[in-house]
Amino acid sequence: MYSNKENxxxxxxxxxxxxxRHVVVCPGSRNAPLVHxxxxxxxxxxxxxxDERSAGFIAIGLxxxxxxxxxxxxxxxxxxxxxxxxxxxxxxxxCGIVVISADRPQAWIDQLDGQTLPQPDALGKFVAKSxxxxxxxxxxxxxxxxxxINEAFLTxxxxxxxxxxxxxxxxxxxxxxxxxxxxEVHCVDRIEWASEKNMLFACLNMYSRPLxxxxxxxxxxxxxxxxxTIASVAPVLSEQLSTNFHTYTDQLLYCIxxxxxxxxxxxxxxxxxxxxxxxxxxxxxxxxxxYHIIVSEDGSLHDVSQHTSLVIEGKVNEVLDGLSYxxxxxxxxxxxxxxxxxxxxxVKAKHRSYEPAYSQMLAVKLFEKGIKSSSLVYYxxxxxxxxxxxxxxxxxxxxxxxxxxxxxxxxxxxxxxAQASKMDxxxxxxxxxxxxxxxxxxxxxxQQLGGNLRILLLNNCQGGIFRNLKGLEQxxxxxxxxxxxxxxxxxxxxxxxxxxYLPATDEPSLRTGLKLLHSLKSxxxxxxxxxxxxxxxxxxFKGYYKNLITKQ
Numbered sequence: 058m059y060s061n062k063e064n065x066x067x068x069x070x071x072x073x074x075x076x077x078r079h080v081v082v083c084p085g086s087r088n089a090p091l092v093h094x095x096x097x098x099x100x101x102x103x104x105x106x107x108d109e110r111s112a113g114f115i116a117i118g119l120x121x122x123x124x125x126x127x128x129x130x131x132x133x134x135x136x137x138x139x140x141x142x143x144x145x146x147x148x149x150x151x152c153g154i155v156v157i158s159a160d161r162p163q164a165w166i167d168q169l170d171g172q173t174l175p176q177p178d179a180l181g182k183f184v185a186k187s188x189x190x191x192x193x194x195x196x197x198x199x200x201x202x203x204x205x206i207n208e209a210f211l212t213x214x215x216x217x218x219x220x221x222x223x224x225x226x227x228x229x230x231x232x233x234x235x236x237x238x239x240x241e242v243h244c245v246d247r248i249e250w251a252s253e254k255n256m257l258f259a260c261l262n263m264y265s266r267p268l269x270x271x272x273x274x275x276x277x278x279x280x281x282x283x284x285x286t287i288a289s290v291a292p293v294l295s296e297q298l299s300t301n302f303h304t305y306t307d308q309l310l311y312c313i314x315x316x317x318x319x320x321x322x323x324x325x326x327x328x329x330x331x332x333x334x335x336x337x338x339x340x341x342x343x344x345x346x347x348y349h350i351i352v353s354e355d356g357s358l359h360d361v362s363q364h365t366s367l368v369i370e371g372k373v374n375e376v377l378d379g380l381s382y383x384x385x386x387x388x389x390x391x392x393x394x395x396x397x398x399x400x401x402x403x404v405k406a407k408h409r410s411y412e413p414a415y416s417q418m419l420a421v422k423l424f425e426k427g428i429k430s431s432s433l434v435y436y437x438x439x440x441x442x443x444x445x446x447x448x449x450x451x452x453x454x455x456x457x458x459x460x461x462x463x464x465x466x467x468x469x470x471x472x473x474x475a476q477a478s479k480m481d482x483x484x485x486x487x488x489x490x491x492x493x494x495x496x497x498x499x500x501x502x503x504q505q506l507g508g509n510l511r512i513l514l515l516n517n518c519q520g521g522i523f524r525n526l527k528g529l530e531q532x533x534x535x536x537x538x539x540x541x542x543x544x545x546x547x548x549x550x551x552x553x554x555x556x557x558y559l560p561a562t563d564e565p566s567l568r569t570g571l572k573l574l575h576s577l578k579s580x581x582x583x584x585x586x587x588x589x590x591x592x593x594x595x596x597x598f599k600g601y602y603k604n605l606i607t608k609q
Contacts, residue, residue: 059097059236060090062227064190066239067202068157069094069101074244075210077126077155078102079119081112085132087172088159090231092130098239109136113143116154120147126213128155134172137179144220145183153213153220156180160226162192176224185219186212192226200243200363207245208358211368214247215356243366247356250371250379257350257369257376258383260324264348265390268322269380270341271295271373272329272361276452279329279374283381290384292322292397294337296446297453299329307446308404309397310336311602317343319396325362326380328352328373331457333446338362352376407605408447415564416597417515420587421488422448423568424513427575428486433472437465437489440594441515445488447601462493466512467500473510473582484511484575491516495545501554501582510582511574512556514547517591547586557583 059066068091072080081104082092095101104119106112112129120127131137137158147154160176167173177189188205191198209221248256261267269287271279271294284302287293294306313320317340325347332338341349341362349364356370369376413419421444428434428451435454436442439462442455454472456465469487476485487510494514519542529535551558557579561567570585577583 058234059094059239061233061236062090063193063199063240064202064225065090065094065227066236067193067199067242068190068206068223068225069098070239070242071203071206071210071244072128073098073100073239074242075126075214077128079104079123079125079127080157081106081116081119081127081129083107083109083112083129083131083136085136085159086231087161087227088130088132088157090227090234091157091159091225093234095130109139110142113140113154113156114146117143117147117150117152120152120154126153126155126210128157130157131159132172133158133160133176134174136172137176141180141183144180144222147220148183148185151218153185153218155209155213156184156220156222158222158224160189160224162226162228180220180222183220184222185215185217187222187224189224190226192228200360203243204245204358204360204363207243211245211247211356211358243364245358245360245365245368247358247368247370249356250352250369250376254371254376254379256367257326257379260348260350260367261384261387264322264324265388266321266323266393267291267389268325268347269293270325270327270332270337271299271377272327273298273331273455273457274300274329274373276454279377280381283374283377286381287377287384290387291389291394296333297449297451298331298333298455298457299452301451303450305401305404305408306332307334307336307443308408308602308605309400310334310340312400312404312605320393320400322347322393324348324350326350326352327361327365328376330359331460332361333442333455333457404605407607411601411604413597413601414593415567415589416594417517417587417589418444418447418594418597418601419564420513420515420561420567420571420589421445423571424486424488424574425449427571429484429575431483433469433476433483433485435465435469435472435485435487437487437493438462439490439493440598441465441488441490441493444515444598462490462496464497465489465493466497469512470500470506470510473507474505476509477505477507484509486511486513488513489515491518491543491545494547495543498547498550501550501556506582508577508579508581508583512582512584513571513574514584514586515589516546516586517589517594518543518545519591547584551584555581557581559583559585561585561587 080095116127116129161173193199213221349362350367352369425448436445473485559570561570574585
């Protein structure tokens, strides 16, 4: 029988999955549930040692001779600090050990209760990874607990073989050993692309409905031809933050909401970083039965789907190149692929047929028709980048690292300075909403700016993204407080900073303004401010998506 503590049981199960067969255990009451579990697990051998200082070094000796990971388990308080000399030695010898410390609940730290010192990160720089497990009460917390433990073991098994620390808060009562079996846990493995790429190809032999997802990567770091080759036999979902290859990701996922089973893959390969589409992340998290693989250049686990089973440590472009070279050798489910292919064809037709009324959507649609291939295009976060994802057919820059509104204009300004010596029509564009622009207006406060910087300012006098948050319309604070309604214009700012200013208030002035934005000769930046009504913006944006599922 095992402890009734979920985090203790998950840790015990994952120790076995990650091939930890030996644990040096030290005496204590708070770590008793851990020690009890390790003793109950037939795959684990326990080695009792009273002195934690000695226990850590004994763990080093075991791992040196067994050539496998070894753990040392201590109770709460100063017991953990006594392991530090051994951890430092293990780290510098590149024979890392796993330090498992029991802990008091966070609420009791520094409250004059016994053995309550801050334990997370107590081992400092001498461990490469320190995780503090939750005491899970729901599905998300269970996933979080598993993920943290997997992250620790993936770090332990890295090239440098560093030590790692797993801190386990345990609430009282401590001694309830009534659980018959350890839980089924999700273990994450890692391979190196350079030496173990055939494992990926072996995986593809086991599945018939693959899906390739590409998140944000640096411009030019992936080959569009590789993506086209893969997309000729398997569905690919990407955004303009990674490639020029337009896959209509958010639109496709909007259309399949009523029949997702027919489009469900049995294997997902995720490459790159962040995505804009929330529907994409929700779709991936719904695929509980699929085998999820992520490609990570440094081998880190970024479990966006909550179901990752394999991390491939390798460069995105190299993995895509390898996939494109081998993917035609496999026989996949043609019905599954043809469903995606046919839906993409229908979405493209509906996309092209939609004629937006005067709105921010129309502004971006017409803007995209006029840019030249030699230009750089920066989209600000929130509604701007979502509109860009609909209409852009080229790579788009965007601050998706943390998705904040700050700095969107500043990044574009920096890029324009770097491009200042290029050809006259090689503009750097920034498409930006009003809140983002006014937040970052000081980016224009300098004299080095040239006429290659062009700004399309979409001003509907508040944060339009908040109109897409279901349920928020019930709050009377939505417009005035949450979405920051205002009556500000950029005209005065442009006068102050010597920016050529163009306003647009209807479709004719929009078309005229865009023509000038794309062609006006100027030694200083040019800004086109497009004034729209937020209610019409909302209707047009929602109308675009409704049109995708409207039968002709």
